[in-house]
Amino acid sequence: MHRTTPPFRADQVGSFLRTPAIKDARAQHDAGTLDAAGLRAVEDAEIIDLIGEQEAAGLQLVTDGEFRRSWWHFDFIGLLDGVEIAEIDHGIQFQGVQTKPRRPIVTGPIGFPADHPFLDHFRFVAANTTVTPKMTIPSPTVLHWRAESAGIDPNFYGDRDAILDDLAAAYRAAVQAFYDAGCRYLQFDDTTWAYLCSPAEIEKAAARGVDVADIGEKYVKLINDSLRDKPADMIITTHVCRGNFKSTWISSGGYEPVAEHLLAGCDFDGYFLEYDTERAGGFEPLRFLPKGDKIVVLGLITSKNGDLEDPDDVRKRIAEASEFVRLEQLALSPQCGFASTEEGNVLTEAQQWAKMREIVDLASDIWA
Numbered sequence: 001m002h003r004t005t006p007p008f009r010a011d012q013v014g015s016f017l018r019t020p021a022i023k024d025a026r027a028q029h030d031a032g033t034l035d036a037a038g039l040r041a042v043e044d045a046e047i048i049d050l051i052g053e054q055e056a057a058g059l060q061l062v063t064d065g066e067f068r069r070s071w072w073h074f075d076f077i078g079l080l081d082g083v084e085i086a087e088i089d090h091g092i093q094f095q096g097v098q099t100k101p102r103r104p105i106v107t108g109p110i111g112f113p114a115d116h117p118f119l120d121h122f123r124f125v126a127a128n129t130t131v132t133p134k135m136t137i138p139s140p141t142v143l144h145w146r147a148e149s150a151g152i153d154p155n156f157y158g159d160r161d162a163i164l165d166d167l168a169a170a171y172r173a174a175v176q177a178f179y180d181a182g183c184r185y186l187q188f189d190d191t192t193w194a195y196l197c198s199p200a201e202i203e204k205a206a207a208r209g210v211d212v213a214d215i216g217e218k219y220v221k222l223i224n225d226s227l228r229d230k231p232a233d234m235i236i237t238t239h240v241c242r243g244n245f246k247s248t249w250i251s252s253g254g255y256e257p258v259a260e261h262l263l264a265g266c267d268f269d270g271y272f273l274e275y276d277t278e279r280a281g282g283f284e285p286l287r288f289l290p291k292g293d294k295i296v297v298l299g300l301i302t303s304k305n306g307d308l309e310d311p312d313d314v315r316k317r318i319a320e321a322s323e324f325v326r327l328e329q330l331a332l333s334p335q336c337g338f339a340s341t342e343e344g345n346v347l348t349e350a351q352q353w354a355k356m357r358e359i360v361d362l363a364s365d366i367w368a
Helices: 020-031 036-056 117-127 140-146 160-180 199-207 215-227 259-265 284-288 311-321 349-366
Strands: 081-087 102-111 135-138 185-190 235-240 270-274 295-301 330-334
Touching: 020 036, 036 117, 102 140, 102 160, 117 135, 117 160, 135 140, 140 160, 140 185, 140 215, 160 215, 215 259, 259 284, 295 311, 295 349, 311 330, 311 349, 330 349
Parallel strands: 135 185, 185 235, 235 270, 270 295, 295 330
Antiparallel strands: 081 102
């Protein structure tokens, strides 16, 4: 049951802990003592080393670790046409901690620019690896969920839902642009489906003015409209995140409320689902995955701390999941990235790589 196409049996979500050199270079750049070219040179060197680490761990894919980003989502979203990232009076609330106070605002017609910097980010990875280069970008649902009504210019869109058609068109353009750049493995990172599993987060969204009635159907349409023109030889997956900032989290609740929409309704090729704590519930919702080529990548290895999982426990949980979906439609990864923002989670680089090697070893054994 070895796989030669993504998602791979041993896979990864995308981000890695920023190295000391990256952190130092960013601090110097922010202070004005290192120019953009100098920062880029440090990023290039560190990403090449990171690619080597991933290949040495035995992975069949590599990313740039999101080393050029501060955020997993705002860096991409803020470079779309018609979107800016604004400073506000509060950050995104996690358990006991807030992020930097930022949110996206819509200032004009939404579009995907032909010179979006993430295209060059992908090209750099592709030029420096012998395995499959993977690119991660935020799902279009994230902008719809995060953009508050007061932050949408009424000269262009009457309300939040009015952005949906242009947003889907922008993502269709992005998919094609990444394909033209050589990308065959693209991932939409998404927190919204996890929020829809949490009554508390749904209540917060409604208070912000999000129309939560039939929002599952709305997001299925947005995603499928975004994927409508996807080339046949391009794999696009999604990662459903429950919040990942300095080893904290946001949402709780099993996947049952969204499983049919997400697994059966969306036209993704694979799903990275977090299953590292009881907050994710059981594996029963996996029954909605259609039989066929779609893959669920089980996030059973936590990225939030450095303790290695017991291999026997991981094998047992994969066996439990296989009661609801065939083993050949399963794979293994960390539950999330190791650094969804530049701050990173609370573990060491050595612990991070020990977890990645454990994933590779377990996958090689389970799907031998």
